[in-house]
Amino acid sequence: MDIKKIGVLGAGQMGGGIAQVAAGASYEVVLVDANIDLAKRGKAKIESSLGRQVDKGKITAAVRDALVARITPGASIADFKDCDLVVEAATENVALKLDLFKSCDAAMKAGAILSSNTSSISLTKLAGATSRPDRVIGMHFMNPPPLMKLVEIVRAMQTSEETFALVKSAAERMGKTVTVSRDAPGFLVNRMLIPMLCEACFALQEGVGNVEDIDTGARLGLNHPMGPLELSDLIGLDTVLAIAEVLHRDLGDDKYRAPTLLRNLVAAGWLGRKAGRGFYTYDANGGRTPSELR
Ligand code: NAD
Secondary structure, three states: OOOOEEEEEOOOHHHHHHHHHHHHOOOEEEEEOOOHHHHHHHHHHHHHHHHHHHHOOOOOHHHHHHHHHOEEEEOOHHHHOOOOEEEEOOOOOHHHHHHHHHHHHHHOOOOOEEEEOOOOOOHHHHHHOOOOHHHEEEEEEOOOOOOOOEEEEEEOOOOOHHHHHHHHHHHHHOOOEEEEEEOOOOOOHHHHHHHHHHHHHHHHHOOOOOHHHHHHHHHHHOOOOOOHHHHHHHHOHHHHHHHHHHHHHHHOOHHHOOOHHHHHHHHOOOOEHHHOEOOEEEOOOOOEEEOOOO
16 A cells, blocks of 8 residues: 555644644645634644745745645545545544544545554554554654654554554655654653653642743753753643653553642643643743743
8 A cells, every 4th residue: 555645633733743744745634623624723824834934945935835735624534535544633532532533443445544643542442443453553743743853653562564664654754763662651752751741840849949940950951952841831731641641540650640730730721832821921922931830
């Protein structure tokens, strides 16, 4: 099988970025969210972010126009019927993803591959909800997908060698380097990252240091490009909490428990950059100040 047309389910920060990267590699892309307006909004965001690159002279207007023309917003999962590969990038929630996997499986043609960009949810479990478990695999792009070089491929227990080879070569065509993880909670990258992000939040909660000291400490003391609190805001605090809960529950070790402060921020709807407020509060000009947290 040759992968020519790719469906992306979820037009949020990851789905939009994945659609952009796939269209940039000359794949035809169908972008679907919970409704057509959200799918169209996802496409509009891609167009405006590429517009900024045109303004800076990084790409030509013709390149932007050709890329954007390869992305078609879809009204529903039924629009995946002739896709060869679907990348699911909806909200990190196991019940939702199981439901979406069943719907995709019913809509997609025989032999097409169904992948998930999940950060932590078991691919073996998602595969088990479909009639094509050998064609299910994890394609874990990093945030933001157009900039980050890695795709972590996660094999479900049922994934076939052919599915793995096809997805690896599609990721490579998108300009990515691939690493492979077994299907274990958090896979490799988030198994390492999420405990560090939670530890930074515990340190803040306990008053060991303030937001800026924690992030500056990681940037200058550990040579990380971003501090853990600003990175948490970028990822989305709902997503960080969802991954921490999977690690805690599935590995059964309290060292993975989520801090109360993180839970409270999510409960307040202060989900980070996408909500305009998290550990930092963001203004319309791209500036930010540490949030007042009580
Ligand atoms: P997001 O909140 O930006 O986007 C989620 C999208 O899913 C939204 O557009 C939402 O409308 C859509 N959605 C919700 N219910 C839906 C439904 N029933 N049908 C179709 N679409 C639906 O979240 P995100 O950061 O883009 O995360 C998406 C996935 O990518 C998650 O599984 C997350 O774990 C994973 N991921 C996130 C990051 C990150 O840094 N944020 C990195 C790697 C992987």
